[in-house]
Amino acid sequence: MLIKRIVCEVDTANVKAFSNAQQWGALSHVNGFIKQAGGWRKTADGLFTAEIISVWENRAAYDYFMENEHDSIYEENEQKAVILSIEVKLYEEGEQFIHSLLHNSDFRYEPDWTVLKA
Numbered sequence: 001m002l003i004k005r006i007v008c009e010v011d012t013a014n015v016k017a018f019s020n021a022q023q024w025g026a027l028s029h030v031n032g033f034i035k036q037a038g039g040w041r042k043t044a045d046g047l048f049t050a051e052i053i054s055v056w057e058n059r060a061a062y063d064y065f066m067e068n069e070h071d072s073i074y075e076e077n078e079q080k081a082v083i084l085s086i087e088v089k090l091y092e093e094g095e096q097f098i099h100s101l102l103h104n105s106d107f108r109y110e111p112d113w114t115v116l117k118a
Helices: 012-021 025-029 059-068 070-077 095-102
Strands: 002-010 033-041 048-056 085-091 107-109
Touching: 002 012, 002 059, 002 095, 012 048, 025 033, 048 059, 048 095, 059 070
Parallel strands: none
Antiparallel strands: 002 048, 002 085, 033 048, 033 107
16 A cells, blocks of 8 residues: 655645545546545644645556646645645555655644545
């Protein structure tokens, strides 16, 4: 299992725009995709930090998606315009790792950001 952790900093004025643009439903039909979820994490610097976790069957499926499908979805949802910074990390971990990322007191889960395999 491959886990992708995306961390985006967004300024206060663009929180709603980022959230509204978090439209990744097209992932549900991508081969090798399992699930995506995310939300906001509290930060001390006054910025908003969005964290999105996506789960993939394996690295090959993820690489295929990145090479062939990612950019068209990203450009269509217009999120790029409201992101101050973005950091992406890949992990090969299990379910417990995902749980620890998404379940703590500093994280506010956003149900509308969830995408499930169709």
